Amino acid sequence: MDLSRETDQDLVARVLKGDQVAFEAIVERFRNQVYGLALRKVSDVAVAQDITQDTFVIGYENISRLKAHDRLKSWLMGIAANLIRDYYKRRKVAGLSEEMDVPALPSDPLDGLEQRELHELLHKALAQLSERYRAVLIKRYLEGLDYPQIAEELGLSVGAVEVCMHRARKNLAAALKDYTPELE
Numbered sequence: 001m002d003l004s005r006e007t008d009q010d011l012v013a014r015v016l017k018g019d020q021v022a023f024e025a026i027v028e029r030f031r032n033q034v035y036g037l038a039l040r041k042v043s044d045v046a047v048a049q050d051i052t053q054d055t056f057v058i059g060y061e062n063i064s065r066l067k068a069h070d071r072l073k074s075w076l077m078g079i080a081a082n083l084i085r086d087y088y089k090r091r092k093v094a095g096l097s098e099e100m101d102v103p104a105l106p107s108d109p110l111d112g113l114e115q116r117e118l119h120e121l122l123h124k125a126l127a128q129l130s131e132r133y134r135a136v137l138i139k140r141y142l143e144g145l146d147y148p149q150i151a152e153e154l155g156l157s158v159g160a161v162e163v164c165m166h167r168a169r170k171n172l173a174a175a176l177k178d179y180t181p182e183l184e
Helices: 008-016 020-042 045-065 069-093 113-127 131-142 147-154 158-179
Strands: none
Touching (some): 008 020, 045 069, 147 158
């Protein structure tokens, strides 16, 4: 059954009636956006994946508390934001810096060494960008949003998003050159 055309409200109602497939549709609908937020804020692939998974576990366990079913996306993003805040609180308690770390690589044994190296280079280069530049790139290429959607989510004009995207790509290319001078 294709639930991709169902509204958020309909999916929540189905989940509340015990429909597991409806929750899978919710995860599919919002996974990239939650992951994009987490990756943008923690800049660590493994931690962002954990936060994304935890967001949906908490969301599933507490979906009955969601009063306004049309606010599903905001609610899930709020859960993710709270998990991100908790991550930084734990780091602070542990005496670790809140500075952005060089992202860890996912520990997927199926990934080839070359693929992992490329991911590492990309994430190191992304870590060098400002949060705004990182945000536009992640929203465009990971979350698949178009410029007007990015503008709305970041509170910018479409023109500002276009400028940010141009500068972000330019800065990312420069950062990648720093890590791969042999490719010049």
